[in-house]
Structure formats: C-alpha cells, structure tokens
Amino acid sequence: MAKTFWTDQEFTKQDYTHQKLPKGDYENCRFVDCLFSEGYLDNQNFVECTFEGCDLTNANIAHTTFHDVTFTDCKMVGVQFETCNHLLLTLHFTGCNLSVASFQGLNLPSIIFEDCKFHQTDFTETFLKGAKFTNCDLENAIFEGTDLEKTDFRSSINFNIDPSLNRLKKTRFKKDGLIGLLKKYDIVVS
Structure with missing residues (x-):
C-alpha cells in the first residue's frame, strides 16, 4: 500500500480506534x-502537527516520526514513546495526561511539559538536560x-528523585519541594 502525503489538513472528531489512520506523511x-485509543499510529510521519483534545491511550506509535509535534489537552496514558523513531524527535506537551507512559532512554533536551500529569511515568535513562516541568504532577514517576x-x-x-541515581547538576527546585529529594531516607521534615 502506497503512503500518502497530507499537508495543512484538519481532522476533527475522527474515530481511529477500529479503522486505522491512513499510512502517510x-x-x-x-x-x-x-x-x-488502543489504535495503531505506527510507521507514520508527523511534521509540525498538533493533536488537541485527542485520546491516544495505549496507542501503538512504533517507528513513527514526531518532528515538532504538539500535544494539547490529550489523554496519552500508557504510550510507549521509546518505540517511536528517535531521529528528529521534537515534542511539546501542554495539559496532557501522560500517566504510565514511558520515555525510557530518549534524548529530549530542553523539552517543555506544562500542566501535565505523570503518575507512574518512566523516565529511566532519559536525557532531559534543560527540560522544564511547569505545574506538573509527578506522583510515582520513575x-x-x-x-x-x-x-x-x-x-x-x-x-521523588534520588540524587544518588540521577544527574542533578544545577537542577532547579523550590525550597518546599526539596522533600522530593529526601524521600528515600524516610526522614520527617516539618
């Protein structure tokens, strides 16, 4: 099946849970x-695209290219970002639920996450140098x-970030947030 090229198109209220988004650029x-949700977005190419209010829960994004792609107010629970194409990977997130998602081993320098939920999200061995987590909830994030x-x-x-297991040079925290660096010691700060 030949791939197709779409540019400057808007896709509104489409259901791709049973019928796949056509393969293409x-x-x-x-x-x-x-x-x-639970659908297949694998082997796609998205360049300078936006996803607004979409549900991508457990979507398969294997080998998909995301270059300068913005997700706003999207539900992205369980998405395995490490399976996508790492070449030219540039993502932006605002108001998204990224719980139980995985960014394991990705190179995401200076990425910005705004108003996002990251409950039990995996950032193991991720390069996040210069990233910004603005108003984010990182409960049980790894x-x-x-x-x-x-x-x-x-x-x-x-x-909950263990300074002995992560590189924290010049990482920025508020004073009242420092308890998140001490949880492994099970100490009480009042």
Missing part, C-alpha cells in the same frame, strides 16, 4: 478531538539514571 496537520542537569521542577509536585 502528515505535515502541518491538526487533529482535534480524535480517538486513537527517575533512574536520568540526566536532569539544569532541569526545572520549581512549580511541579509529588516528585
């Missing part, structure tokens, strides 16, 4: 309130072997 396209140099957690909550 999508450039500067907009997906609004579309359902991809950071192990993660490069968090110059990463900004000042407005985020519920993180």
